[in-house]
Amino acid sequence: MRSNQLYLKTAILLSVATLCTTALARDYRPPGTLGEGSQLHRFVLRDPATGHPLPEARYRLFLPGQRIAGIIPKSDEQDSVIFGVTDKQGNTVSVRLPKRYLKDKWILNPIVGEGDFGEAFSMRGETSNHPMAGLAYVLDLKDGFLFCNRTDSRGYTYYAQSYKAQTISLDYAFGSMEPAQYAWCKRQSATIAALPASAGPAAVFRQMLASYEAGKDELGADFQARVRRKLIDLAIAGRDNRQLDIALGLxxxxxxxxxxxxxxLVDANWMVGRGMAMIDEALAQTPDNPFILxxxxxALFRLGQPEQALGYMEQSLAAFGEGTEADLGARVEGLVHKGEVLWQLDRQDEARAAFAMATHLSPDDENLLRTLARLQVEMP
Structure with missing residues (x-):
């Protein structure tokens, strides 16, 4: 099970999404005027980290729920979404509408990455629901780029694009993030995003490793560790022993x-013995930690020992107890693991009970839904 810190982030703010929002074929429009009406709306695209205009930069612009003449919305939506490229002063297209709308009603995101799939995050306070402006964050595209910046005045991140439906994580605890670090992130993400659609994790690993070695002096210690972890993930995704050794040796x-x-390693079902050794070392330090249990x-389940695995999973869930909201994601994952082990042991009624409890806690949990589909479990 992943670390307490990662689950805590998930509980505080939405931190994982799937890049599955397709748009009509990307037609990056040059500056000009679109729409019809007497009210002209003008915009300048700015870097949220510096406030400087972004010249010749790609962006996404729309007014939620609004149709713009000449811009056809997707079949199931009302938004006319404009994709464009700014001029040398950072100006976007201008939009004519019959009515005047305040600028804070529009969504204007700079774009990182390539492809017809995309998503942006809106960062809001857990209790206040107010936009969290100026918050440092890192977008982590699975098997792809890392990109860092700050949220804009409305709490929005960049709009991250991908060639295929893909998972993207949002990390937001990386300190001050100095200008040199932003510059490194932008260079690295632009280079990796420009790789061909066929590029796999191994190619991304090579490019990111080269960027890391060339620019690590620009990065703070926390972010260096973040990049090294990304390299480990890429090595695991590519199932490349040599790359894993390189990443762990940094x-x-x-x-x-x-x-x-x-x-x-265990969850990827690759080099499970090596992963087990790391888990055992962690467990020796904190034997009652429910995440490590x-x-x-x-790991025992992956190694074909479901009976022994079940004992550790029961200990883990008992250590959580009712838990707190911050433990919700971890408890759901623990119940899903327990359900799968019970299912393999042919204790199907008990397995369904574990899956039912997980469903009660988080009915839309992606891991839960994938597991139910993979095992072909029919729930009442």
Whole structure:
């Protein structure tokens, strides 16, 4: 099971999405005037981190629920979404409408990445629901780029694009993020985003490693560790022993990362023994940690020992108890793991009970839904 810190982030703010919002074929419009009406709306695209205009930069612009003459919305939506490229002063297209709308009603996102799939995050306070402006974040496209910036005045991130439906994570605890770090992120993400659609994790690993080695002096210690973890994930995705050794050899693995990396190996069902050794080392340090107990159980299950696995998973769930809202994602994952082990042991009624509890806690959990589909479990 992933670390407490990762689940805590998920509970505070939405931190994982799937890049599955397709648009009509990308037609990046040059500056000009679109629409019809007496009210002209003008915009300048700015870098949220610096406030400077972004010349010759790609963007997404729309007014929620509004149709714009000449811009056809998707079949199931009302928004006329404009994709364009700014001029040398950062100006976007201008939009004519019959009525005047305040600028804070429009959504204007700079774009990172290539492809017809995309998503942006809106960062809001958990209790206040107010936009969280100026918050440093990192967008992590699975098997793709890392990109860092700050949220804009309305709490929005960049609009991240991909060639295919893909998972993207949002991390937001990386300190001040100095200008040199932003510059490194932009260079790295632009280079990787420009790789051909056929480029796999191994190619992304090589490019990111080269960027890391050339520019690591520009990065703070926390972000260096973040890049190294990304390299480990890429090596696992590509199932490349040599790349994994390189990534792990860049710096000693922090003790708080042992369970996280070990679980990643186990969950990928690749080099499970190596992952188990990391988990055992983490468990020796904190034997009552429910996250690590679940990882141990999942590793034993992967190694064909479901009875022993179930014992560790029961300990993990008991350690959580009713838990808090911050533990919700972890409890759901633990119940899904327990359900799968019980299903393999042909204890189907007990498995369905575990899956039912997970469904009650989080009915839209992606891991839960994937597991039910893969095992062909029919729930009442």
């Amino acid at each position: 710096a000693p693995l922090a003790k708080e990362s042992l369970n996280e990396v070990g679980y990643a 679940d990882s141990k159980g999942w």
